[in-house]
Amino acid sequence: MSAESIPRLASFKSVPRFKEHLQTLHLSVPCDDDLVTGPECPLLQPLKKGSIRIGNRIAAQPMEGWDGTSDGNPTERTIRRWRHFGRSGAKLIWGGEAVAVSHEGRANPNQLVIADHTMPGLAELYATLVDDHRRTTGSDHDLLIGLQLTHSGRFSRPNASSRTEPRILYHHPILDRRLKLPQDFPVLSDGEISSIIEDFHRAAKRAQDLGFHFVDIKHCHGYLGHEFLSAHTREGSYGGNFENRTRFLREVVQGIRSVAPGLEVGVRLSAFDTIPFTPDPDRSLNGKPGPGIPEIASELLPYHWGFGVNPQDPITSDAAEPLQFLRLLQDLNIYLVNLTAGSPYYNPHIQRPALFPPSDGYQPPEDPLIGVARQMEFTHKLKQQFPDLIVVGTAYSYLQDFLPYVTQAAIRENWVDSVGIGRMLLTYPEFLWEASQGRAIEHKRICRTFSDCTTAPRNGLPSGCYPLDSYYKHSEFASLLAEAKKH
Numbered sequence: 336m337s338a339e340s341i342p343r344l345a346s347f348k349s350v351p352r353f354k355e356h357l358q359t360l361h362l363s364v365p366c367d368d369d370l371v372t373g374p375e376c377p378l379l380q381p382l383k384k385g386s387i388r389i390g391n392r393i394a395a396q397p398m399e400g401w402d403g404t405s406d407g408n409p410t411e412r413t414i415r416r417w418r419h420f421g422r423s424g425a426k427l428i429w430g431g432e433a434v435a436v437s438h439e440g441r442a443n444p445n446q447l448v449i450a451d452h453t454m455p456g457l458a459e460l461y462a463t464l465v466d467d468h469r470r471t472t473g474s475d476h477d478l479l480i481g482l483q484l485t486h487s488g489r490f491s492r493p494n495a496s497s498r499t500e501p502r503i504l505y506h507h508p509i510l511d512r513r514l515k516l517p518q519d520f521p522v523l524s525d526g527e528i529s530s531i532i533e534d535f536h537r538a539a540k541r542a543q544d545l546g547f548h549f550v551d552i553k554h555c556h557g558y559l560g561h562e563f564l565s566a567h568t569r570e571g572s573y574g575g576n577f578e579n580r581t582r583f584l585r586e587v588v589q590g591i592r593s594v595a596p597g598l599e600v601g602v603r604l605s606a607f608d609t610i611p612f613t614p615d616p617d618r619s620l621n622g623k624p625g626p627g628i629p630e631i632a633s634e635l636l637p638y639h640w641g642f643g644v645n646p647q648d649p650i651t652s653d654a655a656e657p658l659q660f661l662r663l664l665q666d667l668n669i670y671l672v673n674l675t676a677g678s679p680y681y682n683p684h685i686q687r688p689a690l691f692p693p694s695d696g697y698q699p700p701e702d703p704l705i706g707v708a709r710q711m712e713f714t715h716k717l718k719q720q721f722p723d724l725i726v727v728g729t730a731y732s733y734l735q736d737f738l739p740y741v742t743q744a745a746i747r748e749n750w751v752d753s754v755g756i757g758r759m760l761l762t763y764p765e766f767l768w769e770a771s772q773g774r775a776i777e778h779k780r781i782c783r784t785f786s787d788c789t790t791a792p793r794n795g796l797p798s799g800c801y802p803l804d805s806y807y808k809h810s811e812f813a814s815l816l817a818e819a820k821k822h
């Protein structure tokens with residue numbers, strides 16, 4: 336399969352035509368024929384759980400921009416992005432963007448860091464977001480804002496975008512090879528893990544001082560929190576059985592409750608995964624990567640290096656441990672859960688379905704709508720078993736013009752509590768809000784999943800929507816990106 340052979344959603348001029356395509360693909364995601372606007376709109380219904388109040392069902396997903404300063408402060412571009420998060424009208428701001436708890440834990444040298452010297456900069460981001468949110472919705476009533484706290488683990492690159500400085504928990508037969516790690520590359524010791532846990536405690540206290548209502552202890556996309564969950568082969572108290580693999584989360588939460596009482600905790604989880612994918616070498620031509628294929632080999636079975644993965648058939652998911660994980664969250668009184676999947680580094684078609692691959696990716700191995708439906712269906716399955724959790728869903732941007740029709744149906748039919756919007760925030764942040772108000776949709780601003788916002792950072796440039804946002808299209812980085820895409 337390649338992008339050319341996949342029907343373009345932009346060419347579907349009506350909802351019935353879109354639904355026909357869903358049927359052709361045997362997908363059963365809900366989709367309404369008409370939009371409901373005003374107070375009855377499912378997307379505008381408030382959410383309440385204990386002391387948590389969220390004014391509507393739209394969530395802004397965390398979206399980083401690789402555009403902070405080398406010491407971890409925001410720049411003008413970062414401030415602009417947070418302005419857009421506010422402008423989205425979302426009453427749940429899930430994290431803003433990944434903010435590292437230490438310099439060593441940064442995913443790139445331009446990632447934000449939470450530390451004493453970045454407090455004024457982070458405060459400005461918060462204030463800007465709230466200002467713009469008020470301008471869109473008229474008030475900041477029931478606006479819940481979190482900060483996503485991260486350590487990038489295996490994917491740390493704190494000092495140069497061209498130099499990986501991995502902090503790994505165990506040796507992974509495929510990812511170690513990709514990162515060129517020798518067999519004796521050191522794994523983090525239990526003592527080093529304790530010190531990272533303390534970094535999370537300090538970071539959470541600072542987030543509370545800044546006024547954030549919750550912190551997200553990031554457990555997704557292959558970063559450190561997520562890697563703990565698949566540390567089956569690690570020895571000692573942070574690896575092996577489920578209790579050990581979730582010890583990091585429990586110790587982070589325990590410390591936060593003690594240093595920052597009253598601060599809510601949330602978790603963004605890659606709820607399922609697959610084995611890493613790679614471009615099919617037999618179908619890669621003239622520098623153009625072929626469709627993605629799983630890097631499976633018989634000696635890797637049963638597969639012991641994934642979470643939410645079926646060990647006998649690691650291309651398929653297994654919900655047993657993700658369900659156990661949600662039970663644990665509930666036992667820890669954590670009610671804010673954001674479900675995503677996979678990783679942008681090793682299976683981007685699972686994590687952010689797109690028609691066009693990023694420069695380090697592969698042609699889509701399936702119609703990206705299948706990827707959207709996979710995340711929606713898995714989220715629905717988990718949500719049904721945990722009605723008390725506030726569940727945010729992910730990966731809707733590929734729905735493009737049909738985003739409001741599908742998401743309003745998903746909320747009404749209880750597939751999910753809140754719809755989290757990622758890439759669409761970069762092009763058309765207020766899309767769902769405007770649709771819920773009955774305003775005309777600006778089709779030219781809709782994200783068409785060109786993936787430049789992923790390709791740019793892969794080439795050491797700031798992320799942004801280069802094709803559709805004139806701020807980036809006419810920036811000094813646009814020609815550098817065009818050049819990088821040629822190679």
Ligand SMILES: Cc1cc2nc3c(=O)[nH]c(=O)nc-3n(C[C@H](O)[C@H](O)[C@H](O)COP(=O)(O)O)c2cc1C
Pocket residue numbers: 396397398399400431432433483555603675686687688729730731732733755756757758759788789798799
């Ligand atoms: C440029 C870019 C930056 C992202 N930054 C983050 C991040 O900081 N934290 C995170 O958890 N996910 C991040 N994501 C993933 C998104 O939050 C989201 O899960 C993904 O884009 C799929 O949702 P969508 O289909 O609405 O785009 C990022 C994605 C993109 C494209």
Ligand code: SF4
Pocket residue numbers: 758759761762781782783784785786787788789799800801802803
């Ligand atoms: S570059 Fe723009 S159009 Fe392309 S995926 Fe990113 S936000 Fe969407």
